[in-house]
Amino acid sequence: MSRPRIVVVGAGFGGLHTVRHLERRIPTGMADIALVAPHDYMLYSPLLPQVASGLLTPQSVAMSVHRLTKETRLVPGHAIGVDPASRVVIVCRPTGELAPVRYDRLVLAPGGVTRAFDIPGLAEHAYGAKTLAEAVLLRDHVLAQLELANDSRDPIEREERCRFIVVGGGYTGVETAASLMRLCEVAARRYPELRSVIRWHLVDIAPKVLPELGDRLGRKALDLLRSMGIEVKLKVSVREVTADKVVLTDGRALPCRTLIWTAGVSPSPLMETLDKPTQKGRLEVGADLRVPGLDDVFALGDAAAVPNLAHEESAYCPPTAQYASRQAATVAENVVSSILGRRLKEFRHRDMGLVVDLSGNDALARIMQMELSGLPALAVTRGYHTLSVPSTTARARILANWAIRRFTGGDTARLGFAHEGRPSSFVANEAVDYLDAQRTRREGERLLENLRERYGED
Incomplete structure (x- = not known):
């Protein structure tokens, strides 16, 4: 046979x-x-927000198919x-x-x-956060906005470039908003004039964030996001997107050049x-x-x-x-x-539960019937990810990246991927x-x- x-x-x-x-x-x-x-790699997508914030390098979450398999033939x-x-x-x-x-x-x-909707301007102006390319591009774009805002004396342009809106209150949206907010905090040390101008928003049509965590941890997540300075607006979505403005369904028109779309798959x-x-x-x-x-x-x-x-x-x-x-x-x-x-x-x-890493020392975890927050949740969250990564090489890279950030601080250098006038990343990629x-x-x-x-x- x-x-x-x-x-x-x-x-x-x-x-x-x-x-x-x-x-x-x-x-x-x-x-x-x-x-x-x-692609010839498996993407460990739960850690993509940490790639977008620069906490992890792109190679840390891209595991070689050739290294993880023996006789399987790759058809590109x-x-x-x-x-x-x-x-x-x-x-x-x-x-x-x-x-x-x-x-x-x-x-x-x-x-x-990425699930898109027929929202005017969304396909032309929104950024995604689902692929490795999108995560790297997003980080460069956010840092570029701060650099351009710092170089501008126009208060309107500064406001547009320093406002960031994340759509989606699920796992990806919450972690992306928290991680990139931390990135902005580190970058703003170089731009003291921008500290009072930087604004982060998280909007979702749902009545609460992270419903998978349950009511108590969901409320805890909401409190943590707001304590970080992120404005969370629920039961609201996006009506229109332009190059320099986002109009919400509650009628507000926010000057903004960065809309990050994480509203489902x-x-x-x-x-x-x-x-x-x-x-x-x-x-x-x-x-x-x-x-x-x-x-x-x-x-x-x-x-x-x-x-x-x-x-x-x-x-x-x-x-x-x-x-x-x-x-x-x-x-x-x-x-x-x-x-x-x-x-x-x-x-x-x-179901074994859900873990959410809000960057820094903030995390939430629901493991079976246990609900954790703070450092215990952070230990469980990062331990879970470390064990779940199927590559020993990637596991070593992730642990090394976490240690480097802990003991030497973050780096805010751009890698040169972002440029003005690019097509919508989540559509193009x-x-x-x-x-x-x-x-x-x-x-x-x-x-x-x-x-x-x-x-x-x-």
Whole structure:
């Protein structure tokens, strides 16, 4: 029997951990495992706000796929469509070419993209905080605004450049606002005239921040943010964005040249190309993580609607790194079981909690039934991240970066990525030309026919 071809889409928490579990379960040389991903690294996204603030270097959160895997073949590019009838994934390579990748078993873990809304000016002027490129660009941009404000004698320009607005009161938004506020505090030591001008705002349409933490810790988070000098406005969103102004839904027009958009994530559009039921864009799967009606296709992570068997209060598992990492072990076992004709296992996991690092000595943590704040929460938070990072090299870098900041202070030098007049980062960096399902099938059939003519049926 020929070696089964197992294709995994996505090098995030779900995809990379799936590949590593497959390598452990399948004897060397017994399967062809391919990983489709636009980059050759796994991004440890929970620590991106610390990259944006300069607390961590970009290399600390980007873990080499080649170093973390042994026999897996990397297919560079974006998976833009799936043709289940022909068992083909269509990949858009970095060169722009379309290439077919054939599979016997397919695991979809493409993650998501920043969720945008039809707000005038948002696509042209907002900054994202989801990718490594966005985090580095954001840090340079914030520091550049302070430098330009310090060099200007125009009070209106100073106000515009020194006001920063973060949209989104979830994990990413809260940590990004807190981390970058700390960065501004360090940078402002060089610009004493700006200390009274710098303003940070956090706005969210929801009635509270970090609802996952519960009411008590949520209120604690709100108090901490306000004590840091961040103005938090709830039940408010953005109505319009221009190059030098942000208009909120409560009618306020704030002079501002920096809007950071962290208002949620949308599932990858790839999931729509299978013509299977979805839940708000997330592909519905069974408790065994298999797509109903497609015995050879599995899905997990942010882009999959996985039944939550361990909790009655929510029908589907939350799209978090914690769940994606644990779903990876189950999906890898089930892929092997499906090849061997064994019974598949259901995914079941009890939420372990949430940790939030507000930079400095401030942190919050909910571990099972325990609620922590202050230094105990900071120890738990950083301990959790240290243990969760799958690379020993990255772990050493992170610990070294934290120690350097603790004993030598921060650095506010720009790296030269920001420039005026650039396109919206979260649109430019996350845009993928996904094909519609019908075109994908045509492309898949044409490419597959060419393969057959060139190489034969096998």
